[in-house]
Amino acid sequence: MHKDVESILISQEKLGKIVKSLAKQIEKDYNGKEFIMVGLLKGSIVFMAELMTRIDLDFEIDFMVASSYGGGTESSGKVKIVKDLSISPKDKDILIVEDIVDSGNTLNFVINHLVSEGANSVKVCTLCDKPSRRKVPLTPDYCGAEIPDEFIVGFGLDYDEKYRNLPYVGILKRSVYES
Ligand code: IMP
Numbered sequence: 692m693h694k695d696v697e698s699i700l701i702s703q704e705k706l707g708k709i710v711k712s713l714a715k716q717i718e719k720d721y722n723g724k725e726f727i728m729v730g731l732l733k734g735s736i737v738f739m740a741e742l743m744t745r746i747d748l749d750f751e752i753d754f755m756v757a758s759s760y761g762g763g764t765e766s767s768g769k770v771k772i773v774k775d776l777s778i779s780p781k782d783k784d785i786l787i788v789e790d791i792v793d794s795g796n797t798l799n800f801v802i803n804h805l806v807s808e809g810a811n812s813v814k815v816c817t818l819c820d821k822p823s824r825r826k827v828p829l830t831p832d833y834c835g836a837e838i839p840d841e842f843i844v845g846f847g848l849d850y851d852e853k854y855r856n857l858p859y860v861g862i863l864k865r866s867v868y869e870s
């Protein structure tokens with residue numbers, strides 16, 4: 692285990708099961724539909740890479756970058772789109788893939804943006820959800836794990852751009868960000 696990790700919250704083995712189960716649900720719901728899987732960079736990359744290989748359907752992928760975090764562990768609430776889609780979402784069914792929903796500010800902003808650009812439908816698949824921290828109403832359509840109010844890292848999730856490569860999801864030691 693990494694020295695900055697307090698404990699492992701979701702093991703590598705459990706992550707594999709979560710990804711498989713979400714992929715099966717998506718496969719069932721999107722069968723016969725043309726959709727674009729949109730990853731929110733950078734946190735979603737590991738999750739999305741594993742998820743997409745488990746979905747036996749034809750679909751396109753694209754990426755967006757939305758920023759709301761200064762660098763700490765709290766969302767600033769002010770979201771901006773740093774990189775937009777390269778494919779037009781007009782009349783398309785969009786499945787957003789996200790690492791974690793916290794306040795909900797980021798996804799709320801991104802969903803409204805895609806709807807205003809004419810998307811036919813917008814759904815959300817998140818690896819983790821911290822429902823106790825929600826500031827705007829938002830319920831992910833697909834969720835891997837509901838987690839307590841702890842700051843987590845690994846499997847794509849970072850603190851200050853570190854720990855994304857950890858093969859598990861772990862709780863970050865408070866001493867790393869409190870001092
Ligand atoms: P929201 O806009 O407050 O919902 O924040 C969502 C974004 O904040 C996620 O895409 C993550 O990048 C980041 N975030 C929120 N909680 C955590 C966490 O526990 N670990 C790592 N990143 C987090």
Ligand code: MG
Binds near residue numbers: 732733735790791
């Ligand atoms: Mg993110």
